[in-house]
Amino acid sequence: MHPPPEINPARYAPESQSRPAKQDVKKLPKIEEIKQTTIPSDLQASANSLNLSDLIDVALRNNPNTQHSWASAKASAAEWAISRGEYYPKIDADLTGNGGKLPQTLLGGKTYFDSNLNLNYLLLDFGGRSARVESAKQALIAANWNHNQVIQDVLRNVPQAYYFLLGNKALVKANEMSLTDAKVSLRSAEERKKAGVATIADVLQARATEQQIYFNLTGAEGAVEISRGNLANAVGWPANINFDVASEIDKIPVKTMQADIDTLIDKVLKDRPDLNAAAAIVREKEAELKNARALPFPKFVGTGNMTWNIDINRRSGGNSGVYGGVGVQIPLFDGFVMHNSARKAKSELEAALATLKIQEDNIISEVWAAHYNFTTSVKQLDAAKALLASAEESFQVSLGRYKAGVADIVELMNTQNQLAGARSELINSRMNVYMNYAELVHAIGSGFSTEVPGETSRPIVESDIEFREIKDLWKNNLPVNLTFSDGTPYPHQGIVNFINNVIDPVTSTINLRATVPNPEKKLLSGMYANVQLMLSEAPNTMVIPEKAIQEEQEGSVVFVVNKKI
Template sequence: MTISRLSLFLIVAGIPGLALAGPSSHDDPRGLMPVAPPPVSAGQAPCGELPARPLTLPDLVDVALCRNPQTRVSWASVRAAAAGQGIARAGNLPTVDLSVGPSFVRNDSFNSGGFVDSNGQIIGGSSSSNQVNTSASLAVRYLLFDGGGRAARIEAADARQRAALALYADAAQGVVLNVVTAYNSLLANRAVETANIANVAFARQSRDLAAGRKTAGVATSADQLQGETSLAQAELTLIQTRGNIRTAAAQLAVAAGLPPQTTLDLAPPAPLASGDMLRRGADALIADAERLRPDIVAARANVDNANANVRAQQSAGRPSVSVSATNTLSAVDTSIDRNSGVVGLSLAIPIFSGWNQRYNIASARAEAERQTALAEQTRQQAGLSVYSNYVALDNALASLVTARALVASATESAALAQGRYKAGVGTFADLLNAQSALAGARQQLAQNEFNVRTANAQLARAVGGIGEAIDGERR
C-alpha cells in the first residue's frame, strides 16, 4: 500500500527533532506551531469555494476537510500541543526580570522641648521631611542542573504533540469516512429510486393488462383490483424512497460541512471497487495498519509521554543547581545612592516531603503501565477491525455477483409471467409473485452495491489509508 502525505508525516513526526513547524512570530518565537494541517491525501485540493462543476466524491471530501468543525477542533488541539513544546523548552533558557519602582517617603518628628535660636529657627522641635527613593533591579536566573527533569519534560511535550497530530489524522480520516458513507447512502437511495420507477412501470403494465383482460371478459374484477393495489404499493414505495433521497442529500451536505438545505450537483460515481485490497491478504493489511493507523501512533505517543513523566517525577527528588545574578541601582531624590551586584550559586537538595515524591513516582509508573496496556489494546482492536472489514468486503463482493444474477433471473421470470398471463395460460397471482420477486431483487442489488462501496472505504479506514482510496477516484 502506498503511504499518504499525512501517514508519512505521522511516521516522520515520530523522529525526535522533526515537526511540521511554521515561521516564527510574536506568539511563537521558536516557530514550533504548525500553520496549516497536512493533507489527508496527495491530491487534496486547497481550501476555497465549491468547484463550479458537478462534484465528485474527492471534491466532497476536500470540502469536508476544510469546513467540517471536527477537523478544526482537532487542529486547534495540535497547535495547543505545539505551544506546550515551547513551554517545556523555556527551561533551557535563563529568566530575566527587570523591576523599577519609585517610592515616596515622608518623615515627621514631634518634640515639645525645642527652642528658637538667634536666627529664629526652631531647634529640636517638631519637623518633617520628604524624599523620593528610586530603585532599579535586573535579575538573571538559570537552572544549570535538575537531574534530567528539564529534558524529560521536553520529551513529554514532544510526545503529546505527536499524539495530538495522530488524533488529528484520526479525526480527519473519520470525517472522510463519514462523507464516503453519506455519499454512498445517497447513491444507494438513488439506485433504489431507479429500481422503484421500473417497479412502478412494471406494476402499471400488469394493472393495465388485468384491466384489459377484464374488459375482454377473460379475467375477473379480482385481478384488476389486485393490479390496482400492487401499483399503489409500488407508487407509495417510490414516494418514500424520494423522501429518503432528500434526507440522504442533507446528511451528505452536513458531512461536508455545508448547510443541510444545500443542493449538491453530483458527477456520475466512479465504478465499483474491484477488491484490489483483498489480493494483498489480511496479514499484510494488518501489518500496514500497525504502521499507519493514527490511533496506534497516538497510543504509542501516549506511552512515550507517560514514560517521560516518570523520569520527570524521578528528577524532582534529585539535587538541582541554579545560578543567579542581580544588579540593583538605587537613588534618593535625584542623587544615585547605591549600586550593588550579587552573583550566587544555589544547590537545592530535597530531603523529606512526607513521601509525596515517592507516591508521585508510583503514580507516574502506574500511568505508564496503563498507557502501555491501552496501546496493546488499540493494536489488537485495529487488527480485529482490519480483519472484520476484510471479511465484510470479500462477502459484499461475492453477494454482489449473486445479486446481479438474481436480478437477471427475476427480470426474465417476471417477463415470462407477464407473457403467460397475457396469453391466458398463467394466473395473475403468478404474475404478482414474479413482480414482487423482481422488485425485491432490484432492492437487493442496490443494497449490495452500497455494501461494496462502503466496505471498501471501511477497510481502507481500518488500515489507515483511506486517503489513497480517495485519490484512486480522482479524475
C-alpha cells in the same frame, strides 16, 4: 443593578431544579465565523453536480472536526515550546519609587528610586526538566497523529455518505421502474377482467401491489433527502444547504485488494494514525514517570542580581551592586506528594500500555472484518447481477403467461415482487462495495499511503498496459493523461517515472508508475482514473483501414492502385 457573584452566587445559577437557566445568547461565539457554511465560490457553478473529489476537498478545509484536531495539534506544539522554556534562564526586573518624610539616617533622602534585575537558571535537576520536555513533545506527536486520524475519518465518512446518497437515488429510479411494471400488470388485469377471464380480485391485488411500490418510492425519495443532509454534515455544511451530486457512475472504481490479510495487518500496525497516537501517549507517560522519579532529588539553581538606586533630593549619583551565586533546593517532606506522584505516573503508564494493546487488538479485528466485508460484497455484487437478469426474464415470462391465461395473478405478482427486490439488491450490493471499500481503506490507513495529497504534492499513479511495442515505453518523460470515471479529463499532464521489468504472464500487461501534478488537490489517495499514454507519434502519415493490410511471408503488404493496374 445585580450584586456581583462573590456576594450572591446563587443568582447566577438556575432558579430551581425545574426551571432552565437563563443564558445570554448574545455572548455565544458566532459559528459562521468559525466554519464556512456556504458552497465555495469556485464550486457555485457546479453546485448541483458535485463529484466526490470536490466534496472531499471542501471537507478537508471545512469540516469542524479537522479544524478542532488541527487547533489541538497547534496548542500541543505551543505547550512543547513552553516546556522548552526551562532550558533558558528567567530574567525579570522591578522598579520602585518612594517619596515622603523618610528618616534621613535610614534612606538618606526623601525621594528615591530603586531598580533590580534578577536572574534565575535551573542548572541541574537530575533529568526532571528533560523528562517534562519529552512528555510535551510526545503529547505533540500524539496530537499530530490524532489529526491524521481525523483526516482519515473524513476520507471515509464523506465517500460513504456520498455513495449512500447515490444508492438512495438509484433506489428511487428502481422503484420508479417497478412502479412502471406494476402499472403494466394492473392494466393487464383490468383488460382480462373486461374480457371476462379474470375477477375483480386480480385487479385489486395488482392495484394493492402498485400502491405498495408507490409507498416504497415515497420512502426512497425521503431517504434521498436524509442522506443528502448526512453528506452535507460529513462535509461540514448544514443539512439544509442547497446542493446535489453528479449522476451515479456505472463503473465500480475499485479493484480487489491483491494483498493477503496478514500483509494488510502488518502494514496497518505501522501506518494507522490512531495506533501511532496511542504509542506516543505511552512514551509521554514514560517521560512523566521519569519526571516524577526525579522530584525527590535536589535542584541546583544559579541566581544573579543587579541593583541600582538614586536619591532625587540629594541629586547625587546612584548606588549600584551586582552579585551572583548557586543555590541548592533540597526537598525534605511534602506530605508524601512526590512518592504518590510517582505511583500515579506508574499507574498511568500501565493504563497507557493496556490502551495500546486494546487499540492494536481492535485495529486487527477491524481490518479483518473490513477485508472480508469488502471481498464478500464484491462476490455478492456478481450474484446480484445474475439475480436481476433472472428476475427480469422470469417477470416477462410470467406476464406473457398471464396475458395468455395460463398463469394466475399470484404468479405474476410474485415474479413482479421478485424483480423489484432484485433491483434493490443490485443497488444495495453496489453501494455495499463502495462503502466497504471506503471502510477497508480507512482500516488500512489512507489506502496504502498515509499522505494526503496537498497543493505541492505529486501523487503516484499506477496502471497496467498491454505489452505492445515495448521499445516505446522507455522514452524519456513519457507523458500521461488522466480521465476520471465520469469522463471528465484531468487538466494536468504527468510523466512516467517507473516501468516494471516483469510481464504478467496471465494478462500480458506490464505495470507503470507516473507522477502527476496536483495543485487543486483533486487527486486523492485511493482514487481510480483512466490512464492514456502517448507511446509514439507519426506526423504526416497516411492512414489506411486495417482490413486493407495483407499478411504475407515477407511481412505486411498493401495493394495500391496506380496507372498500371
